[in-house]
Amino acid sequence: MSEGAGIRSGIAPAWTEVRILSAEEAARERRALSEILADCVAGGASVSFMAPFGVEEADRWWGGVIESVAADLTVLFGGYRDGALFGTVQLGLDVPPNQPHRADVKKLLVHRRARGMGLGAALMVALETEARRRKLGLLTLDTASPEADRLYRRLGYTETGVIPNYALFPDGRFCDTTIFWKAL
Numbered sequence: 318m319s320e321g322a323g324i325r326s327g328i329a330p331a332w333t334e335v336r337i338l339s340a341e342e343a344a345r346e347r348r349a350l351s352e353i354l355a356d357c358v359a360g361g362a363s364v365s366f367m368a369p370f371g372v373e374e375a376d377r378w379w380g381g382v383i384e385s386v387a388a389d390l391t392v393l394f395g396g397y398r399d400g401a402l403f404g405t406v407q408l409g410l411d412v413p414p415n416q417p418h419r420a421d422v423k424k425l426l427v428h429r430r431a432r433g434m435g436l437g438a439a440l441m442v443a444l445e446t447e448a449r450r451r452k453l454g455l456l457t458l459d460t461a462s463p464e465a466d467r468l469y470r471r472l473g474y475t476e477t478g479v480i481p482n483y484a485l486f487p488d489g490r491f492c493d494t495t496i497f498w499k500a501l
């Protein structure tokens with residue numbers, strides 16, 4: 318998939334589109350990206366941040382991601398429904414020199430208004446397509462979300478194990494984290 322090119326996934330409904338976002342496109346979509354992240358934290362997702370976590374804080378965090386995209390250390394995907402951005406995921410390429418064949422799957426996020434319609438799966442399919450195009454052979458990730466856990470298993474990811482009490486939910490409760498991998 319070329320930079321900026323769209324793909325339509327067989328899993329997702331026809332009106333769902335996933336595209337790679339350049340740093341400039343991500344900067345234009347920064348408000349929507351921030352709203353998606355803030356909504357996921359407000360919904361209780363353990364994705365690095367503690368409540369309360371507003372759009373302004375999310376915006377600051379996206380600034381760093383956009384810099385990483387500009388530096389070619391992150392491939393950022395935008396998931397659209399009917400032309401509006403509702404989801405995102407990142408292929409993290411900032412790996413040590415001895416792991417050039419590997420990338421991290423980071424921050425798979427879908428706004429609560431657009432869940433359960435295949436956007437999360439479509440984002441992951443697009444990410445894997447791009448990872449294969451880059452000749453990457455291994456994807457790794459971790460999650461504390463039961464919804465994401467089911468999605469990754471459905472897409473063929475293997476559980477390495479669970480680390481109890483690895484992180485916190487936004488409200489301060491401990492949560493377990495599951496490590497997954499998939500060979501491409």
Ligand SMILES: CC(C)(COP(=O)(O)OP(=O)(O)OC[C@H]1O[C@@H](n2cnc3c(N)ncnc32)[C@H](O)[C@@H]1OP(=O)(O)O)[C@@H](O)C(=O)NCCC(=O)NCCS
Binds near residue numbers: 435459464
């Ligand atoms: C995990 C997450 C990204 C999934 O996004 P999503 O867009 O809802 O994912 P999908 O729609 O592909 O799949 C969700 C469910 O909808 C179902 N579904 C997908 N398309 C459907 C359709 N057309 N009709 C009915 N159901 C459908 C899937 O089978 C799946 O069912 P399951 O939960 O029973 O397994 C989302 O829940 C999220 O953002 N969570 C908060 C952030 C988070 O925790 N991210 C993970 C970080 S590792």
